[in-house]
Structures are given as structure tokens and as C-alpha cells.
Amino acid sequence: MVGIVGYGGYVPLHRMSRKEIGTFWRKSAGGGEKAVANADEDSVTMGVEAVVDCLRGRDRREVDGLYFATASPVYLEKQNASIVAAAADLREDIITADIGNSMRAATTAVSAALDAVKAGSRKNVLVVAAECRVPGVNSDLEMSLGDGAAALMLGSQNVVAEIEAFHSVTSEFLDVWRRPRERFHRTWEDRFVVNEGYLKIAHDAASAFLAQMGRPIKDFAKVVLNAPDQRSHAELARRLGVDPGGQLQDSLLNAVGHAGTAASMMMLVAALEEAAPGDRILWANYGDGCDVLALKVTDDIKNLIPVRGMKAHLASKRPIEGYSKYLRFRNLIEGEADRRPPDLSALTVLWRERDQIMRCYGSRCRKCEQIQYPVQRICIYCQTQDDYELVRLSERTGKIFTFSMDERAMALDLPNVLTIVDLDEGGRYYSVLTDRDPQTVDVGQAVELTFRKLHEGSGINNYTWKVRPIRVQGGS
Amino acid sequence: MESMKDKIAIVGMGCSAFGERWDTDKDDLIIEATREALEDAGIELKDVQAAWVGTSYNETGVSLSAPLKLQYIPVTRVENACGTAADALRNAAFAVAAKAYDVALVVGYEKLKDAGVGGTPANKGVEKWHPTYGYGVAAPGRYALAATRYFARYGLTREEGKRLIGQISVKSHYNGARNPKAHMQREVTLEQVVNAPMIAWPLGLYDACGVTDGAAAAIICRKEDAKRFRSDYITLKGIAVSCGPGMGKSNVNYDFTHWDETERAAAQAYEMAGIKNPRKELQVVECHDCFSIAELIACESLGIWEKGGAKAEIEAGTNTMHGDLPVNLSGGLKSFGHPIGASGLREVYEIYKQLQGKAQHPERQLKNIDFGLAHNQGGHPGRFVCSITILGRP
Numbered sequence: 037m038v039g040i041v042g043y044g045g046y047v048p049l050h051r052m053s054r055k056e057i058g059t060f061w062r063k064s065a066g067g068g069e070k071a072v073a074n075a076d077e078d079s080v081t082m083g084v085e086a087v088v089d090c091l092r093g094r095d096r097r098e099v100d101g102l103y104f105a106t107a108s109p110v111y112l113e114k115q116n117a118s119i120v121a122a123a124a125d126l127r128e129d130i131i132t133a134d135i136g137n138s139m140r141a142a143t144t145a146v147s148a149a150l151d152a153v154k155a156g157s158r159k160n161v162l163v164v165a166a167e168c169r170v171p172g173v174n175s176d177l178e179m180s181l182g183d184g185a186a187a188l189m190l191g192s193q194n195v196v197a198e199i200e201a202f203h204s205v206t207s208e209f210l211d212v213w214r215r216p217r218e219r220f221h222r223t224w225e226d227r228f229v230v231n232e233g234y235l236k237i238a239h240d241a242a243s244a245f246l247a248q249m250g251r252p253i254k255d256f257a258k259v260v261l262n263a264p265d266q267r268s269h270a271e272l273a274r275r276l277g278v279d280p281g282g283q284l285q286d287s288l289l290n291a292v293g294h295a296g297t298a299a300s301m302m303m304l305v306a307a308l309e310e311a312a313p314g315d316r317i318l319w320a321n322y323g324d325g326c327d328v329l330a331l332k333v334t335d336d337i338k339n340l341i342p343v344r345g346m347k348a349h350l351a352s353k354r355p356i357e358g359y360s361k362y363l364r365f366r367n368l369i370e371g372e373a374d375r376r377p378p379d380l381s382a383l384t385v386l387w388r389e390r391d392q393i394m395r396c397y398g399s400r401c402r403k404c405e406q407i408q409y410p411v412q413r414i415c416i417y418c419q420t421q422d423d424y425e426l427v428r429l430s431e432r433t434g435k436i437f438t439f440s441m442d443e444r445a446m447a448l449d450l451p452n453v454l455t456i457v458d459l460d461e462g463g464r465y466y467s468v469l470t471d472r473d474p475q476t477v478d479v480g481q482a483v484e485l486t487f488r489k490l491h492e493g494s495g496i497n498n499y500t501w502k503v504r505p506i507r508v509q510g511g512s
Numbered sequence: 513m514e515s516m517k518d519k520i521a522i523v524g525m526g527c528s529a530f531g532e533r534w535d536t537d538k539d540d541l542i543i544e545a546t547r548e549a550l551e552d553a554g555i556e557l558k559d560v561q562a563a564w565v566g567t568s569y570n571e572t573g574v575s576l577s578a579p580l581k582l583q584y585i586p587v588t589r590v591e592n593a594c595g596t597a598a599d600a601l602r603n604a605a606f607a608v609a610a611k612a613y614d615v616a617l618v619v620g621y622e623k624l625k626d627a628g629v630g631g632t633p634a635n636k637g638v639e640k641w642h643p644t645y646g647y648g649v650a651a652p653g654r655y656a657l658a659a660t661r662y663f664a665r666y667g668l669t670r671e672e673g674k675r676l677i678g679q680i681s682v683k684s685h686y687n688g689a690r691n692p693k694a695h696m697q698r699e700v701t702l703e704q705v706v707n708a709p710m711i712a713w714p715l716g717l718y719d720a721c722g723v724t725d726g727a728a729a730a731i732i733c734r735k736e737d738a739k740r741f742r743s744d745y746i747t748l749k750g751i752a753v754s755c756g757p758g759m760g761k762s763n764v765n766y767d768f769t770h771w772d773e774t775e776r777a778a779a780q781a782y783e784m785a786g787i788k789n790p791r792k793e794l795q796v797v798e799c800h801d802c803f804s805i806a807e808l809i810a811c812e813s814l815g816i817w818e819k820g821g822a823k824a825e826i827e828a829g830t831n832t833m834h835g836d837l838p839v840n841l842s843g844g845l846k847s848f849g850h851p852i853g854a855s856g857l858r859e860v861y862e863i864y865k866q867l868q869g870k871a872q873h874p875e876r877q878l879k880n881i882d883f884g885l886a887h888n889q890g891g892h893p894g895r896f897v898c899s900i901t902i903l904g905r906p
Contacts, residue, residue: 409762
């Protein structure tokens, strides 16, 4: 049996109500809110969040591959998946790949992973989809798009949801596109895009799949349909005969917005969180055609190690401080030119210290057992030289020992909260506090580590492990 | 190991006017301070056999020899960030004590106000190229870590903490307003200080020192030669430097409410000077107060205040111009200003003038003083190099 052996989810902390956008542009707005990545988040950092969530309680050495699906890569040339793999501290002798460009990329990645597992060439393959698309200001997409990520581990041991069948249709249908060098999306009249494109292509693909399987739609406990908007979502469900009550999986459009390649995988994770053994799930993922999957939940779902998934991340949220803050987060408004020289990042240093910077390794002295970050060749405490082991600190928690809040720092979101954190299992960590409310930052506050972008010196995304107030209290 | 006590005499000192010296460059500042020092010592530039120059932002001894047209004598550049100048003096003192030279010039200077920004110019060098460490972090945010921790450790509310350190700034501005060469010659109220724009919580604008152009200079010789220059020369009683391993941000044992390097350097300097009870034996202290919290912790780490005793001392006003141990009578880095590479020598200049009875304003002249201490440090909490210079009459 091959299928999903684990899942993880991620929704950024900040939400912006559609009313907020509508008020700013003096236009009517739909209901609900959208998830907005923090200034230091992007598709890679959110991908790391979902992967780390999926890997809770698992042995990271058992991961044999990672496929990263996104339409908002942080590099156009240079792999994004390798960054996710490094931050997640995966082995280096694995396959990594970016699968992008299409809203259907997530299921394409699932297909590739599934085939590898089926063929026996890889045992456990992670598929992560993450999206942080930047729509043009005052566009329809600005109302609908949201940010988020989800991850699935595919394998053949302890499968929690067997993938029974996979059907794929390709279609050269232009609806939303963006060429290199173009910052924002282009699209066509929505009546054409939805009626001739989405509704027909997705419907026909799903119908053909069901006919092929010889299984009526009523056999499925949940139906996950990727949809550009609520109305189209309901209409596709109606045409497929899906009961909009219990059977149709919530689109997340009201709570997250459309998270691009990650959207339907986030819905699937939400469906799996509520699933019972024996449930069948239909998953249709639209974009340049349509992929349709049939899944069957197994008894092993009861043994799954708890993760934060979609539920806890959806419940944990904070309104963004206004539309203008959103513009700043996404770099949509230009600031004053910096009178200081540009920052330089030495790639040689990044390479030499890759384990420490990307994988968050500190050292533990073998003599006195003290944990130290950054890695120290000569122990801070007992001065023993070159007798230490590396320990990953990225999953540790700690308490703020002291902090400051710099109102003048070079950061998109001021104040820049500097923290000295004493880790609960030893070691002291000096970092920036993100996803914080400046009003409530305090000595003794409990924090956890999170992979974020620090700056873009030397024209690269300089990532680091920051700290944040513990996002979900109690467990996972 | 031999004590340096009373081996070296300072026979001349100079200090440029400190401030936003838009119309002067670093050469003008060097010439201004050096000229005063030479005249004070009654010598000419050709009498100088070797020189040490402290600057954090300029390179090589040529930055001194060029403006002064020094004729091929050795010039050593010393750099210890904000603790640069005191260490330049220390190195010159060793060379003269070793009789390698008889007369040496020490100059510390910095020209900061050409940077186009309100704060200090960006540092350069290899550490700055690190992709992550220290990015977007500046001195206010680093020192503020100590303030937050001090408040937490001693149970001060945010409001109480702000008002406590704010009183240090009020005192420094009062002193600076009475010092003709000070950068900021204006008194401020506690309300102004606590309500000033925030720089890095809990440090506001008036918790931070001036970003200043300036230079200071000294002429030194061995004590036995000093009488040839003047009768009221001043001698070095204790001189010490401590450079910490710099691991406070990684070491769980560091508490951010004391300066280890200051304690180590002070212990060495007190021993050399024969000072048993610094609070009783010192009559004036110039300490490194780049921020109000820095002065508070320096006073506790120098042992002139008890640990946690700042509140009682400040409320009793013991550190004021008329208190029993004035701290930063000059106005300090806060109000006199802080040209990075000059501050250490500028502190020594204040003690030198006080010991000679030549403070420029009668109100600020202390009576009957034997010992003064200058405390100068570079770096930031958890990562300091600290210089202590104790001066006295021979």
C-alpha cells in the first residue's frame, strides 16, 4: 500500500480582512479574511514550517526526497527545494526538486513522489507546497490570494491515507499567467476563465476519473476541490453532485484566501485532520488541466503523531495592522533610499557555516556538556578544544532572558525585537523575535525557533533561525 | 611583572571643541587637539619621538602623520572600537616606560559627522560580511538588552526603570551645560528624557550619547623627566585593559547586569594604584556612558556603587557635580560627546584638568583631589574590551 504517511500544515499568523482592502480602495469587498505572510516570510520559509510540522516526532534521516511545489519561488534559477531540505535538516543523499509554474504543481509533485515510492526507488518522499504570491495592488487577485503551505509525506509504511488512483488531464487554457520579469499576474475576463475553463475542465476530469474507477461521488466522505472563488467552488460541487453540507471540504477561501499551489493540499490536510478510518476522499486539483486523486483513510490515522496542521494554525492568528502594513510586508511601497552602504553577505561564510546557519546546529562540549550557539571550537565554559558534537537547536524552546526593541533598525517591520533566549534544554540563543506583539513582549516569555529571512544583502535571501512566541500552546 | 604606577607622567594635554563640526575635517580636529597639548607641555612637534593614534574608522599611522607632517617617526594606530584611545595611551606608556622613547604623543580622534546618518557610520570588515550575525543590530539595541535585564533583575517596572536611568542623562546634561568644550550644552528635564522618541526600548533619544566630531591629545614622558616640562604634571597610577572572550550572548551564565571586563580591568588598576576602597579613595570618575544604562552598570562594576545600588545612589545624588563622588563631571559621552576614537583620551583630559585645578568653569572644579579614574570600553554587553586609567598627582 502506498500513500500518505504523514502531513503538516502552515498558515502565517497575520490575517487581513477583505473589508480592510475594500475600505482602502473604496470598493465592495467579499467577506472573510486572507492569510498574509510576515515581512520575513516567503514560500521557502513557509515550506519549511509545513515540513517541520509534518516531521514532528519523526526521524528526519528517513526522508529520501523532497519535492517543493510553488508558483512563487524565491529563486528563478537555483533550487528552492534544497533550501527547504537544508533548513529541515534532511540528509544530503536525497532527491530534491522544484515543481512549479502551475497551480497544479502540488499534485504533480505528489504523482512523482508516489511513482518513486511505488517503484521502490525511494521509501519516504516529502511533498511540500507553499505559496506567497504577490498580486497587483487593487486587483481582483489581491482580494482572493492568501499565503500558506502544506506538506505530505508519501511512503509505504504506516500509510494513513492510501492513494488508490490518480488521474491527470493537461489543458492549454490561459487563465492567470505571469512571464519572467513581470511582477504581477495577468488574467482574462472571469466569465470566460471560470465558465469555459475551470468549471468544464475540472468537471470533465473528475467525472471521467469517477467513471473510470466505477465509483459514484456519494462514496466519498469528503471532496476537496481547488477553486478560484467561493461561487465557482459551489458550482463545481453542484455539477459533480457533491453535497455542499458535509461532503464538500471547506475551500479555506474565507480563512486563508487562495494559497495557489498550496491551496488544495492545505484543504486535504484539513480533511485528513477530521477523517475517520475507511473514509474515502476525492481530491481534484485544477490548473493547466486537472489532477484527480482518490484516497482511502486507514486505521493508522489513529496512531498519527499530533501535528499543528491546519486547525491549530487557523486558530492562531492576529490581524495585520492595516492595509499599509501589508504593502510594506510585501515590499509594494518603496522606502527612502538607504544612505548607508548596502549590506554584503559573504557566500564563503554562508557555505562554511551552512550547518550552523541553515540547519541551526550548535555545539555540545563533550567534557562539560554545555550547549553553545554559534558552534564553538573552544568551549566557552571549560575551554576544551575541538571536543564537541553538533546538536540541532531548531526544534527547541526557550524563555526570553532579556530583549530590546529597536525602532531604527534596518527591518521592514519595526521595532526590531532583539532577544537573548535561554533554551529550556541548555544553551543561549541570540536572535530576532518575529510574529510578536510589541505590547506583550516580556522577560520570561516562552519562544520557539522559526526559519525566516533576515535580509537580502549580496542579492541573496539570507535566512536565519529567528524566535517567535510559541505559536500553539500545549502539545505538538 | 612590574607595576606601572608613577612611571609615566602626562605633561601636556589638548582637546578640541566637541560637537557637530561641519566645517572641520579630521585633520583640523587632530591639529586643534595636538596644538593645545604641545603648548600645554611647552614643546614643539619635533620633540616628539613616537606617536600612537587611536581611531576606529581610519587606517594606519599616516592618518596622524599626514596632518601633522610628522617626519618619519613611528606612528602606531590602535583600534578598540569605543575603547580605542585609552589603549593607545597605555601602549605609548609602555614604550616610554621601556625607554624606547623619551617623549611620545598620543592622539585619539574621530570624524563621524560626514556619514550622512544620525547614528554612527556602518562598520566595515570581515565580521560585517557575515550573512546573519549582527545584521540590523546597532549599539542602542545591544545596550538596551542590559537595561531591560537590569529592570527585571531588580524588580523595577518599565516606568521606574526609565525614570531611574533618565536621571543619569539629566545629570550629564547639567554637567555638559557647564563645560565649554562639550557637544551638548543644554540642560534637560527628566520628563523630556522619559518622553523622548524611542531609539531602542527602553533607551530613548536622551539615553544615548552624542554622535560627535572631536579629538584629544596627550604628551607623555617618564616621571623622572616630567619636571623639565612642568611642575604640575600628572602621573599614571594604574593602567589596565581587560578583553573578554566576548561570549555573553552565548553564555548562559552572563547576566547582562554587570560588565565582567570592567570588573577585571578595575581590579588590576586598583591594585596597581594601591586603591583599596575605590568609593572612598577616588574623587572623580569619568566612565563610558554611551548610554545611560552603560553609566549605571559601569558605576556598579567599578565598585564605586553596590550591585543593585544605583537607585539609592542616584536618588541621593552622590554622582552629581556636588555629590561625594561625581561621575562624568565633564558631561560624559552623553553630553560632552562621543567621537569613537577620542573618548578615552577625552576622559583622561577631564581628570588631568581636575587634578591640576584647571577645570574651565569654577562651578565644576573639584577641590583637593588625589585620584581620578577614566573608564573606557569598546564593544557591547557580553563582548567588551575595557581600559581603566587611574591618574593622580605625583
